[in-house]
Amino acid sequence: MSLRRRTLLKVIVLGDSGVGKTSLMNQYVHKKFSQQYKATIGADFVTKELQIDDRLVTLQIWDTAGQERFQSLGVAFYRGADCCVLVYDVNVMKSFDTLENWHEEFLKQANPPDPRAFPFILLGNKIDIDGGNSRVVSEKKAKDWCASKGNIPYFETSAKEDYNVDAAFLCIAKAALANEHEQDIYFQGIPEAAVPENEQRGGCAC
Amino acid sequence: MLDGTEDEEKFLAAGIAGLQQNSFYMHRALDSNNLRDALKYSAQMLSELRTSKLSPHKYYELYMRAFDQLRKLEMFFEEETRRGCSIIDLYELVQHAGNILPRLYLLCTVGSVYIKSKEAPAKDVLKDLVEMCRGIQHPVRGLFLRSYLSQVSRDKLPDIGSEYEGDADTVADAVEFVLQNFTEMNKLWVRMQHQGPAREKEKREKERSELRDLVGKNLHVLSQIEGVDLDMYKDVVLPRVLEQVVNCKDELAQFYLMDCIIQVFPDEYHLQTLDVLLGAYPQLQTSVDIKTVLSQLMERLSNYAASSAEVLPEFLQVEAFSKLSNAIGKVIEAQPDMPTVGVVTLYSSLLTFTLHVHPERLDYADQVLGACVKKLSGKGKIEDNKATKQIVALLSAPLEKYNDIMTALKLSNYPRVMEYLDIPTTKVMATVIIQSIMKNGTRISTSEKVEALFELIKGLIKDSDGIPNDELDEDDFKEEQNSVARLIQMLYNDDAEEMFKIIDTVRKHILTGGPKRLPFTVPPLVFSSLKLVRQLQGQEENPFGDDASTTPKKIFQLLNQTIETLSGVLAPELALQLYLQCAEAANDCDLEPVAYEFFTQAYILYEEEISDSRAQITAIHLIIGTLQRMHVFGVENRDTLTHKATGYSAKLLKKPDQCRAVYACSHLFWVDDHDNMKDGERVLLCLKRALRIANAAQQMANAARGSTGSVMLFIEILNKYLYFFEKGNLQVTVAAIQGLIELIMNEMQGDTTTPDPAADAFLASTMRYIEFQKQKGGAVGEKYEAIKVSHAG
Ligand SMILES: Nc1nc2c(ncn2[C@@H]2O[C@H](COP(=O)(O)OP(=O)(O)OP(=O)(O)O)[C@@H](O)[C@H]2O)c(=O)[nH]1
Ligand SMILES: [Mg+2]
Numbered sequence: 001m002s003l004r005r006r007t008l009l010k011v012i013v014l015g016d017s018g019v020g021k022t023s024l025m026n027q028y029v030h031k032k033f034s035q036q037y038k039a040t041i042g043a044d045f046v047t048k049e050l051q052i053d054d055r056l057v058t059l060q061i062w063d064t065a066g067q068e069r070f071q072s073l074g075v076a077f078y079r080g081a082d083c084c085v086l087v088y089d090v091n092v093m094k095s096f097d098t099l100e101n102w103h104e105e106f107l108k109q110a111n112p113p114d115p116r117a118f119p120f121i122l123l124g125n126k127i128d129i130d131g132g133n134s135r136v137v138s139e140k141k142a143k144d145w146c147a148s149k150g151n152i153p154y155f156e157t158s159a160k161e162d163y164n165v166d167a168a169f170l171c172i173a174k175a176a177l178a179n180e181h182e183q184d185i186y187f188q189g190i191p192e193a194a195v196p197e198n199e200q201r202g203g204c205a206c
Numbered sequence: 207m208l209d210g211t212e213d214e215e216k217f218l219a220a221g222i223a224g225l226q227q228n229s230f231y232m233h234r235a236l237d238s239n240n241l242r243d244a245l246k247y248s249a250q251m252l253s254e255l256r257t258s259k260l261s262p263h264k265y266y267e268l269y270m271r272a273f274d275q276l277r278k279l280e281m282f283f284e285e286e287t288r289r290g291c292s293i294i295d296l297y298e299l300v301q302h303a304g305n306i307l308p309r310l311y312l313l314c315t316v317g318s319v320y321i322k323s324k325e326a327p328a329k330d331v332l333k334d335l336v337e338m339c340r341g342i343q344h345p346v347r348g349l350f351l352r353s354y355l356s357q358v359s360r361d362k363l364p365d366i367g368s369e370y371e372g373d374a375d376t377v378a379d380a381v382e383f384v385l386q387n388f389t390e391m392n393k394l395w396v397r398m399q400h401q402g403p404a405r406e407k408e409k410r411e412k413e414r415s416e417l418r419d420l421v422g423k424n425l426h427v428l429s430q431i432e433g434v435d436l437d438m439y440k441d442v443v444l445p446r447v448l449e450q451v452v453n454c455k456d457e458l459a460q461f462y463l464m465d466c467i468i469q470v471f472p473d474e475y476h477l478q479t480l481d482v483l484l485g486a487y488p489q490l491q492t493s494v495d496i497k498t499v500l501s502q503l504m505e506r507l508s509n510y511a512a513s514s515a516e517v518l519p520e521f522l523q524v525e526a527f528s529k530l531s532n533a534i535g536k537v538i539e540a541q542p543d544m545p546t547v548g549v550v551t552l553y554s555s556l557l558t559f560t561l562h563v564h565p566e567r568l569d570y571a572d573q574v575l576g577a578c579v580k581k582l583s584g585k586g587k588i589e590d591n592k593a594t595k596q597i598v599a600l601l602s603a604p605l606e607k608y609n610d611i612m613t614a615l616k617l618s619n620y621p622r623v624m625e626y627l628d629i630p631t632t633k634v635m636a637t638v639i640i641q642s643i644m645k646n647g648t649r650i651s652t653s654e655k656v657e658a659l660f661e662l663i664k665g666l667i668k669d670s671d672g673i674p675n676d677e678l679d680e681d682d683f684k685e686e687q688n689s690v691a692r693l694i695q696m697l698y699n700d701d702a703e704e705m706f707k708i709i710d711t712v713r714k715h716i717l718t719g720g721p722k723r724l725p726f727t728v729p730p731l732v733f734s735s736l737k738l739v740r741q742l743q744g745q746e747e748n749p750f751g752d753d754a755s756t757t758p759k760k761i762f763q764l765l766n767q768t769i770e771t772l773s774g775v776l777a778p779e780l781a782l783q784l785y786l787q788c789a790e791a792a793n794d795c796d797l798e799p800v801a802y803e804f805f806t807q808a809y810i811l812y813e814e815e816i817s818d819s820r821a822q823i824t825a826i827h828l829i830i831g832t833l834q835r836m837h838v839f840g841v842e843n844r845d846t847l848t849h850k851a852t853g854y855s856a857k858l859l860k861k862p863d864q865c866r867a868v869y870a871c872s873h874l875f876w877v878d879d880h881d882n883m884k885d886g887e888r889v890l891l892c893l894k895r896a897l898r899i900a901n902a903a904q905q906m907a908n909a910a911r912g913s914t915g916s917v918m919l920f921i922e923i924l925n926k927y928l929y930f931f932e933k934g935n936l937q938v939t940v941a942a943i944q945g946l947i948e949l950i951m952n953e954m955q956g957d958t959t960t961p962d963p964a965a966d967a968f969l970a971s972t973m974r975y976i977e978f979q980k981q982k983g984g985a986v987g988e989k990y991e992a993i994k995v996s997h998a999g
Contacts, residue, residue: 008277008278036473042419042426044357044423045357065419070466073263073266076263079267079274
């Protein structure tokens with residue numbers, strides 16, 4: 001691959017509705033936060049450029065709908081992901097319990113070459129609420145889960161207070177970058193057979 | 207035509223292969239900075255998206271691959287412009303691509319770089335692109351193309367605070383662009399249903415449903431635009447979106463988009479535009495499932511209200527409740543065929559809403575229930591499973607909100623709604639109510655409230671009109687009735703008059719319960735009543751001679767009648783226990799005739815109803831135990847009762863049981879702290895009688911088995927002797943004790959004796975006790991000194 005091109009890293013953010021996926025991204029990319037809940041529909045991405053050890057990388061962060069009924073087209077966009085970010089709300093037990101599903105479903109659909117080595121990162125969001133008094137998932141419980149999944153890095157965040165958001169995404173970017181290197185080795189089968197030049201339909205006029 | 211997923215897989219695979227091949231050459235061109243080839247191969251790659259053979263899901267897969275490649279092309283374009291290539295030229299250049307679909311994808315890609323370069327106002331480029339996309343009228347291809355446009359332009363909209371905002375570019379342009387794209391996409395989407403043969407309609411609807419998020423996504427984009435403040439939302443966004451929704455006259459689109467509007471825009475906006483939003487509902491197609499959409503709106507607003515008390519004034523200010531209430535009324539009126547479940551769902555959502563927003567306005571809640579009753583009336587009991595579930599949800603809502611059945615009891619329409627439940631659901635609801643009371647420790651403290659409560663839970667209290675309960679599982683029945691029993695014990699008031707009324711009310715209800723329920727419900731009522739008796743007991747009896755006031759006597763009268771019902775339902779043992787409880791309570795109140803009456807009742811039951819020998823043993827010991835504690839009886843009454851008790855004891859079926867009951871009777875003649883109840887002679891008579899029976903038992907055992915039976919009974923009697931000896935009963939002499947010990951020793955050493963380790967141990971410890979008492983010294987030691995203990999074998 002040529003050196004002059006920037007590296008594009010694809011990151012998928014998953015988790016139940018309302019855990020703060022969109023808010024975390026908005027905080028990270030646009031440095032803003034809104035108290036209002038606006039459901040995400042389907043999936044789309046924002047990009048953020050950052051430098052990691054002399055390398056300019058573009059993070060393509062895919063925000064997804066936590067509500068199943070707003071994910072009608074399926075998850076074809078998982079393909080080619082370099083890192084998967086799982087988010088739950090430390091104040092809502094159910095959002096922690098469903099992590100298992102999100103994790104499993106992602107591996108099943110994205111089908112990475114080596115599922116066990118695929119980088120995940122877990123974010124426990126909304127730690128600001130009620131000064132942490134209303135949290136129902138302890139840090140230990142989350143870390144135990146991460147350990148059971150092959151030592152997934154774990155961050156406790158607050159999109160509202162902009163706590164740990166940059167750190168988490170930097171870690172995400174690094175994990176994605178590391179994964180990208182690995183994938184280069186297996187770079188998907190490019191057809192070796194030369195394509196006859198003039199057989200193509202509807203050729204380009206330029 | 208594709209007629210199977212297999213074919214579709216093949217088409218997809220072919221598409222992917224073509225795409226990969228061309229993207230390979232595109233990459234090579236990018237690596238060598240060959241713009242011409244890059245454009246050529248990217249166009250060829252994009253040609254794969256011209257297929258009409260894929261379902262939306264599969265098409266999306268292909269699209270995503272193309273999408274990923276286009277990101278690389280986009281970076282290349284950016285670099286090209288940085289190297290001095292004019293973006294305007296590039297924008298021109300890509301328009302030479304031969305096929306329209308690849309051309310438009312390329313145009314959007316360059317367009318994105320164009321906006322970023324700021325060489326032209328964003329709004330012009332956007333406008334140009336959104337117009338050009340009209341060139342694709344094939345629904346699936348068009349929808350994906352436009353969604354591509356939406357995706358690449360997302361971060362380049364001239365939003366407030368965005369770097370693309372400027373004199374020429376305002377947020378209004380951003381909104382206009384998204385609205386236009388939305389409108390076009392919705393048209394494509396709606397039109398899709400009319401394309402293709404009628405027989406494939408079902409498949410088409412499924413495919414349309416899969417595509418819905420592409421259209422809805424635009425609304426999400428709108429909601430994310432910073433500059434869409436309440437005014438702009440109210441004046442531009444909502445009217446334009448609703449116009450499109452209403453005018454498209456398409457069921458699927460209307461249902462889905464209304465849901466989207468509710469979910470993607472913030473709560474405050476909905477509150478401030480309720481009129482407009484609700485005004486759209488009646489204009490939707492009649493086939494649209496309005497109840498679900500409306501419920502979702504109310505649910506969302508309820509959650510908002512519950513999130514913080516600070517937002518409640520907003521709700522009041524816009525009179526949200528009455529608006530929603532009206533809207534629901536209209537919808538229900540307009541859809542006379544709406545199934546019951548729909549009606550109830552709507553009211554249930556409205557109730558939840560008002561409970562959250564106006565917790566203090568019980569009249570609102572009652573109003574909602576009343577409206578629901580009105581709609582249900584004439585429909586008879588509801589049998590539809592889903593509908594009854596909704597009613598349970600409806601009726602549970604106030605309980606959950608207030609954690610207090612008392613509040614629900616204030617809702618006059620609450621019981622009226624319950625009327626519509628079928629029998630099983632009535633019970634479910636009754637159980638929910640009882641659980642709420644238990645969980646919250648709710649105090650129900652007036653007879654009126656009790657009356658209302660029992661009216662609500664009558665499903666558990668009695669068989670509903672003539673339908674017996676036999677199909678009910680035994681365990682379920684027990685659990686139900688136990689919960690009623692727990693409830694009865696929770697009903698309490700400090701004030702004796704009121705408490706008496708409560709008891710009377712409960713009594714009235716439970717007596718309708720029939721033979722299976724009474725054994726569960728009578729005991730807690732009896733104990734509640736006795737609690738009241740104890741409370742009154744300390745007080746001056748009837749200070750004003752006022753007949754109306756509650757006295758223990760009055761309560762006992764009621765109790766007598768209540769317990770009597772049990773003997774009629776084949777629960778004589780339970781009745782006997784309760785009579786004895788009452789007798790003891792009457793004793794503590796110094797009411798001799800009452801206590802005597804209860805004993806008489808217990809004796810009658812014993813004689814006439816209790817025939818099982820095990821039950822008799824239990825009963826007789828209860829009788830003896832209770833009678834022993836009675837001190838209210840005069841000599842005559844006492845004599846009668848003890849005489850009978852001893853008589854019953856001696857008549858038990860088996861000798862050992864007789865023996866034990868008879869020696870227990872000895873206690874009836876020796877009551878500590880009551881000198882007038884110490885009759886040493888009769889004590890001794892009992893013990894001697896017990897010895898005789900023990901002897902007879904021994905002989906019977908001998909005759910039957912040729913071996914001596916256990917000496918256990920004798921050791922037990924010895925212990926009784928020691929007890930009374932120690933208590934100072936002079937009739938019990940050292941000689942008698944000595945004689946008994948010898949008798950036991952002999953028996954145990956006899957040849958035919960069956961070894962009995964338990965008896966050995968018991969005897970040994972009895973002997974140790976005697977030793978121990980001797981060593982104590984003092985008066986006791988002296989007493990015991992006279993007893994000679996010869997050690998066995
Ligand atoms: N207090 C607090 N609130 C937060 C935080 N993050 C998000 N929220 C709020 O939580 C709600 C939901 O946030 P979103 O970011 O929309 O949640 P989401 O995961 O994108 O939800 P979906 O799009 O439905 O999947 C919003 O009202 C946010 O304001 C946080 O860190 N602290
Ligand atoms: Mg979101």
